Each structure stands twice: as C-alpha cells, then as structure tokens.
Amino acid sequence: MISKPLLRSLIIWAIFIIGMLLLPKIFALLGFSKGNLRTLIQACYLAIFAMSWDFISGRTGYISFGHPFLVGIGAYTTAILSYRFDVPVMYSIPIAVIVTMIGGTLFFLPALRIKGSYFALVTLAFMELMYQLVQVIRPDLTGGTRGISGIETLTRGAVNGYYLAVSLMLVIAFVLWAILKTRIGTALSAIAMNEESVKGSGLSTTKLKLFAFMVSACVAGIGGAFLAHYNGSIAPRALFDINFLFTIIVAALIGGSSTIIGPMIGAFFLTLLLEKLRPWLPGAERYFVYGGIALLLYMYQPKGLYAIFWQVVDRFRTRRGGQS
C-alpha cells in the first residue's frame, strides 16, 4: 500500500543514501586526499545545522538568529560533562540534547509567542549575550575565553569520522522529511504564509511553533554535541559567532529553504566552494566573495539553488514540449 509519489521519493532517498555512503570510495578512486574527506565531514555537520535552522525558520518564517546559541549549548554541555566530570559519551550526548531543547525553549518561548520580527531580534541578542556569559560564568567549567580542548573523540581517522557524520546527517534528514510529510508540515508552511489564518482555522500557532522549535533545537543539540566530540575542542568565538550564524543561514538559503535536500546541497556547495577558494583567497576575501555571491543569489531567487535547478528544468521541458 505505497502510493506512487511516495515510492518515487523513497527510491530517490535510497539512491541519495547509497551515493553519500560511497563518497569516500569515489574520492579515493579520484585520488583526493584525506583532507578533502575532512572537509566533507564539516559539510555534513553544517548540513545538520542548516536543516535544523530551516525546520523552524525556513518553514514558519520565524527567523532564528540564535542557532549558534543552540549548537553551543549542545556542544558545551557534552564537553563539560565528559571532560570535567568523566560522564561517558553515551550519556553525555543525550543529556546535552535534552539540555539544548529545554534551555532553548526557556529562552525563546517568550519570543515565540509574539510577532516574527521580535523573535529574530531576541534570538540575535541572546546569541551575542551568551558569548559574553560563557566566558565569565564558571570559567573553571567552560574554559573561559579559550574553551575546552582534549575532549574525547568518538572515531579514529577521517573515513570513520565521515561515516559517523554522514549517517547522522542522513538519519536526521530522513526523520525531518517524514515529519514534514504529515499534516504538521502543511501547518508549519501555512504559518509562514498567513499566521492569522492558521489561528483562524482553530489551531494554536504557539503550540505549532513550539513543536517546530523543539525539533529544531533537538537537531541543533545533536549536531553540536557530536561536532564537539569530532573536533575534540570547543571555543566560544567559534560557536557563538555571527559568522557561524551567517554560514548556517546562507547554507540553508543557497541550497533551498523549506526543503530537506536544499540545506544539504547548500552546505556541501558552500563548504566545497570555500575550500576551492582557499588557495586564491586565503583570508577575509573569501567571506567577501562568498557573501557577495550569496547575497546576489538570494536577491535573484530567495528559494535557492534547488528552485533555480527546477526553473531550468521546467524551461527546458516547456521548450522541448513546444517544439514537438
């Protein structure tokens, strides 16, 4: 009892998953180095954060500027638990995820209840204020300005690290996709189109937004916690940072907001682009070029590469259709 479009989606998923899992082999055949694989690992984590951001902001139009805050809570909680208190990773990561969900909700719930722009403002303010706080409150735990290094790592070698990151990304993508397939997905998109009308349909938009936010925080917490255990170190300026926020948002938008595949495309595209630019543009120039490209692309098509791809396909199809 599987309908045709669903079957087609599932087949695309299967091809995609196999492709991602085979990527290291393909890389090896093409003669890329381990360094390239490490770049892909960063891309996987960026994709997780971008999907997390997109689940609330891309869907409902409530722009979160506080995702680094959520990622940061996840990373810091597991780092502190495992490094300072020797909690095994199998406990510290789940705890970190729960703390991220609870902490994020406590801070952002008041803002979720009111209009969209305020949510953006509050999340932005909290991310920056958290950066100040993490350095001064109990620096014996957080490591102050320098952060913590020497955190237990989960995998050895780039290949294993890649498999862990990519599996994590794929599982999260699939779960989010399945959630959005239900009526929840429709309701969340409806909020972005006209929140008053969603309320007017008898639905509590606060409840819906809270749900979206909790899922988003959960994903951000998972990503943050695993990333801390992959890198083996955390530092406040790397996490609670506007440039990090910028990278997450741009990845989601460039790829295609409000889709599952889009943020992943965006994350891989941007990470590889930054890597390719590195030899020519070693410093800040990169952000200049890459931000400029992002801005132009966004102004041209706010729905990102994914939408541009379909536009081109459609144009091609109609042209061919017209000739026959």
Add this chain to the structure above:
Amino acid sequence: MFQILIQGLLLSGLYALIAVGFTLIFSVGRVLNLAYGVSLMVGGYTFFYTAQVLEMPKLVGVLLAIVVGAVFGLLKYRLLVKPLKGDHVAIEISTLILAVVIQAGIILVFGDATKILHSIIDGVWQFGTVSITANNVAAALGSWVLILGLYAFIKKTHIGRAMQAVSMDQKGAAISGVEPDKVNAATWVISGALGAAAGVFFASYTQLSPSMWVAPLIIAVAIVIVGGIGSIIGTLIVAHIIGFMEIITTTLFAAELRGVFTMILIIAVLVIRPRGLFGREEL
C-alpha cells in the same frame, strides 16, 4: 555614586542615539535593518580615514562620516529593501548577509587589527575624585544635539510629519497623499546618517575593529525590545535604563556581567508586556 551618575548619563546619551537610528526604520518601515551596526562601522572608519590617515580636520571627518552614512543608507534602501518589496524575512536575512560582506570588505581595506581612534576633543576634566574625558562629554552632547535635531525635524518639517504618519498607519498615510517611497528613502538616509555619527562617537569611546558593528546592534536591539516601537521618548528612557544598568554592573560587579542583566530585562519584558514598556498596540 557621582561617578556612576556622570558616566551613566554620558553612556546613555550615546546609547539613545544608537537606538533612535535603529528604531526609526523599525517603526516607519516596519523592517529590521540588521546592517544598522554596519552604518556605525562605516562612520567610524570614514572618520578614521579622513582624520587620521589623510590628517584632515576632525570636524571634516565627522561631517564626511555623516555624509557617507547617509549615502550608505540610501544605497541599502534602493538596492536591497525596495527590490524586496517590504518582505520582512527577506530583508532581515539580506541585511545580515550584507553586514557580514561589509565586515569582510573592511578587513580587506583596513586589515583585521583593531585601531585606536584619537579623541575627537582632547582633555580630561576633574570633578573631585571623578575624572571625565572631554571626548566622552563631546560624544554625549553630540548625541543629544542629533536626537533633539531629529525630534525637531519630525515635529516641524513636512517630511518628518509624513514619517510620523507612516509609522502610525501605513495605509492611511498613503491615502492622505504621502508617498511611502520618498518617506522610506528619507528614513533610511536619516538612519544611516545618525548611525554614522553614532559610530564616530562609539568608536572614540571604545575602538575601531571590523567586528565592531555587532555590539551596537545588540544594544539597539535590546532597547527596542524593552522599549517597544513608536515612541522616541520611550526609546530615550529605555536607553538610559540600559546605559545605567551597564555602568552600575561594570562598577559594582564585573564588566563582563553587563549582558546578564540585559538578558533578564528582555525576558521579563517579553513575558510581562510583550509590546514593550512604551510600545503602542497595533491597530
């Protein structure tokens, strides 16, 4: 005590100017300009370049900064905000991207290192145990002059009254013959100019760096959330609440704890009075 009072007043004056430039666009155009902090940075660096690199008179530097800020504001409106047709989400995002791009641009031109801005006015005044730099007094006075100038502009001139009308009721203002495009453009120009001036003052208070746009943006954001939109007086009062809170925490506790109280204040206001202490209810 006296020290807290004087320093609080000086800092709050500057914060008021920073917040007024930001809230102006939020109340008239109903959009968030996350590149507002960049206006301050542009102002600060323009002053640095003219007064310290080209060694022109400081007054010329300040005026030039204001002009560049105004032009920057106009460009933002024409190239970003207008094409996006008031789409809030798109404007929030594109102004943020713009801010990061300009930050990178500043690093390209001026380098990554922080720069110390020479005082606009030299000298230190001694009041008993309290010493105040003439520069900080000048910054606060300059801020107040600009705020009062803005107030007079809004109350007395045609375009100022039109701005007020648009901020209260966009449709109604359009019906009564106000051209929203002109009013919006004027708002962005004024906000850019005020921001640039605030940037010169702010940079002379602290220092010049490519990431200096974040802190004033957060200050403006906090003041707008706590104060609400639609009231200049409200913005001024909240600027003083936050300014004094910062000075008090810095002197009595630790400078790094400034943020904690601001955060608590934001959450409290959102829970108790979501439209802000002085915000009006939307029709």
Add this chain to the structure above:
Amino acid sequence: MNAHLEISNLVKKFGGLTATNNMSFDVARGESVGLIGPNGAGKTTVFSLIMGEHRQNSGSISFDGTELTTLPTHQRINRGISRTYQVPRPFSEMDVRGNIRVGLMPNSIWQMLTKRYDPDRELELALSVGFAESDLDKAPSELSMGDLRKLELARTLATNPEMILLDEVFAGLTVGEIAQITDLLQQKREAGMSMVIVSHDLRSLQPLIDRAVAITYGSVVAEGKYDDVIADEAVRSAYLGL
C-alpha cells in the same frame, strides 16, 4: 437569558481612538443578525474582539454562557465560533485543497503526526461552497474575488462552527456570485447555524437576516426588524446621510 452570543458594554480603545464604545447586543441560537453602520463604526473591531484577535479594555463577551475574554483565538474557534475577513486571507502558496486541509486540522500535534488527512472530507467541503472538482488544484492567485470568498467560507466552515461571523461577504462580487453565496448561507441558516453578517450591500443582506443591529461611533443606535432599523432617524442621518 439564554443568548447564544452575548456582547455587553464592550469598550476598545486604540490609543486615542475609541473603536467600540459600550457596545452591547445579543444573538440567539439559530438567529441571523445583520450588523450595519458606516465605515469606521466598529463592526470589524467587534469581530476581532469576539475572536480574541484583540482584547477589549472592558466589557464582556460570552458564548453559550462561557466568558470568552481570557481565551486565545483557537480555543474560541474550538468552542464553535468562527469568522471570515473582509479581505480574504488564503494561504497563498497552497492550492484550494491545501487551504481547506488547514481548516480541517485538529489542534493536536499528535493527531497531525499520526493521522492522515481526509481527502473525501476536503472535496465535500469544497463542493458544498460551490467549487467544482477541477478547482481543487488552483492556486489562490488564479481565483476570482468570489472564489476567494468561497474559499474563506470553506475554511471557516471546516472548523465546524455553530456560529459564523461574516465580514463584508458580498464586497467585490458579481451578481451571479452574490446569488451563489446567498444560496449557500440560506442553506446554512436552515440547518440551524447562527450568523452575524456585516455588509454594505443592504439589498443582498436583507433576505439573509432575522434582525438588524445598527452601530455608529462604536455604539448600538438601533436594533430590531430590518425595516424599522433602516427607517430609524439616527441610522438614516449617520449611515445614509439623509
């Protein structure tokens, strides 16, 4: 008193502007009431107060004897009261079917996640307001004003209301569309649904209502039979400019 909807002494101020000033009126179960008055009299404001989109400064609104004042909008809707808007507010990037789907959703995350939508019910509702089956895939941008009002009505009816508040249902419609909507509303009336209708189109309004309530400057100035209210001196001077 066993009024279905009871509005008493409602005061709402926006800054210096008084939108409703001590307004009171009742609607009995199964009754249809026409709300008339000049622009800015406070008709739309009453609707938004009843739905909880704004909170009144004082006065009370009760529905089946329950005070609504502290309830959020969606809970009022779940109690059986629902409204349409003067300017239709569809979900612009969803087709007709999707718009109706949102209206039919239960206010429960768990049910939304676990239960599938019901395409038959969606179709039934669309047909009941006069859409053709081929209209279901249309985007709101392809619809006429009449179709948009039908869509709005369908989404409102999807919440299964006992009472509907209709704001300028006839504005911008062709004669044919007015007749269509009128038929639909008459059917709902016969089925026992209570209504409050705001309309400037008095000729179309008259056959749909049992009683008229005239308001100016936020207060009720006359109520009773349509003909009596229209003949009332105060109403004529304020509304018709006679």
